[in-house]
Amino acid sequence: QVQLVQSGAEVKKPGASVKVSCKASGYIFVNYGITWVRQAPGQGLEWMGWISGYSGNTNYGQKFQGRVTMTTDTSTSTAYMELRSLRSDDTAVYYCARDYCTSTNCYEDYWGQGTLVTVSS
Amino acid sequence: QSVLTQPPSVSGAPGQRVTISCTGSTSNIGAGYDVHWYQKLPGTAPRLLIYGNRNRPSGVPDRFSGSKSGTSASLAITGLQAEDEADYYCQSNDSNLSGSGVFGGGTKLTVL
Numbered sequence: 001q002v003q004l005v006q007s008g009a010e011v012k013k014p015g016a017s018v019k020v021s022c023k024a025s026g027y028i029f030v031n032y033g034i035t036w037v038r039q040a041p042g043q044g045l046e047w048m049g050w051i052s053g054y055s056g057n058t059n060y061g062q063k064f065q066g067r068v069t070m071t072t073d074t075s076t077s078t079a080y081m082e083l084r085s086l087r088s089d090d091t092a093v094y095y096c097a098r099d100y101c102t103s104t105n106c107y108e109d110y111w112g113q114g115t116l117v118t119v120s121s
Numbered sequence: 122q123s124v125l126t127q128p129p130s131v132s133g134a135p136g137q138r139v140t141i142s143c144t145g146s147t148s149n150i151g152a153g154y155d156v157h158w159y160q161k162l163p164g165t166a167p168r169l170l171i172y173g174n175r176n177r178p179s180g181v182p183d184r185f186s187g188s189k190s191g192t193s194a195s196l197a198i199t200g201l202q203a204e205d206e207a208d209y210y211c212q213s214n215d216s217n218l219s220g221s222g223v224f225g226g227g228t229k230l231t232v233l
Contacts, residue, residue, distance in 0.1 A: 035222065037167070044123065045159070045167065045210050047222035061221050095166055105155035105173060105214065106222075111166035 002026040004096055004112035011118045012086050019082040020115045022096030029077035030054045033099035035108050036070060036081045040092040050099060050106075051079060086119045093117075124149060124218075125211055125225035132231040133201045141228045143194045143211030149223060151192035154214040158187055158196045161208040161227070170209070171196060198230070206232045 007021040022034060036048040049060040051070040058070050069082045079096055094115045097108035126144040133139040143156060150156055158171040169178050171187035174194065186197045194213075198205055211225040 037224075039161075044208075044227040045161070045212075045224045047212075047224055050222070059219065059221055062218060097167075100172075102173065104153075105157075107155070107157040107169065107172045107212070108159075108167070109169050109172070109178065111168075114166055 002098065002110045004098060004110055006094075006096060006112040006115045009116040009118070011120065013121055014087055014119055016086050016119075017082060017084040018086060018117050019080055020094050020096075020117070022079040022081070022112050024077045024079070024098070027098070029072075030074055033101070033106070034070070034072070034079040035097045035099045035106075036094065037097060037108070038092040038094045040089065043092075046092075048081070048094075053079075083117075086117075088119050091117065091119045123226040124215055124223040125213060127209075127211060127225035127228045129226070130229045130231065132233055133198075134233045135201050135203065137201050138197065138199045139201060139230065140198075141196045141209050141211075141230070143196070143213075143225050145192050145194075145213060147192060148217040149192075149213045149215040150189065150194060152216050154216075156187065156189050156194035157212045158185075159210045159212065161210060167210065201232055203232050206230055 003025045005023045030053045033052045035050045051058045071080045096112040098110040100109045155173045159167040161167045174189040175187045208227045215223045
């Protein structure tokens with residue numbers, strides 16, 4: 001069965017960086033992309049970006065461009081999301097999700113369990 | 122402010138039907154991008170409910186249905202059950218954002 005298992009909770013100080021991992025299993029990693037989504041406390045879902053499992057091509061949300069880097073390691077079927085220059089409003093649960101694409105669109109069909117990132121001095 | 126607009130809350134009694142709207146524009150829903158719907162319970166990951174405007178993944182009850190017209194989409198839930206109380210999000214893509222994904226602000230469904 002398809003599973004996405006994320007790394008554990010992190011506590012970071014403002015200005016630091018965080019790198020969250022997402023290990024995939026149960027499917028051919030390079031055949032799908034990975035999307036990252038976050039949810040701040042009391043807020044809605046926010047799309048952060050996407051990375052191709054095959055080519056490593058990325059599409060970052062405008063809000064995060066210059067501050068986020070998404071990568072993959074196909075040898076371990078793991079995706080990574082690094083966010084730099086952390087601020088208190090980056091405190092959120094970060095989710096990875098498998099991106100299933102049809103001829104017309106893509107959607108997220110399987111999700112990781114989420115990783116809480118707390119930014120606090 | 123979300124690119125896709127949803128009502129903050131809706132409510133209904135058990136057994137009733139409710140609908141949740143998702144209003145976009147000509148750069149997202151109206152541009153032909155599909156709309157997908159997710160259910161979010163506190164402390165759990167989002168769950169895909171509807172993909173490609175009206176399709177249900179296996180395991181999703183047929184009480185949930187989706188539709189799309191013009192620059193808007195809707196999620197309908199019939200035969201409301203207590204377990205349906207959750208937050209619901211629509212999602213699409215936007216050509217003004219280089220095809221990036223966009224979510225609606227979310228709708229809290231309360232089962233009375």
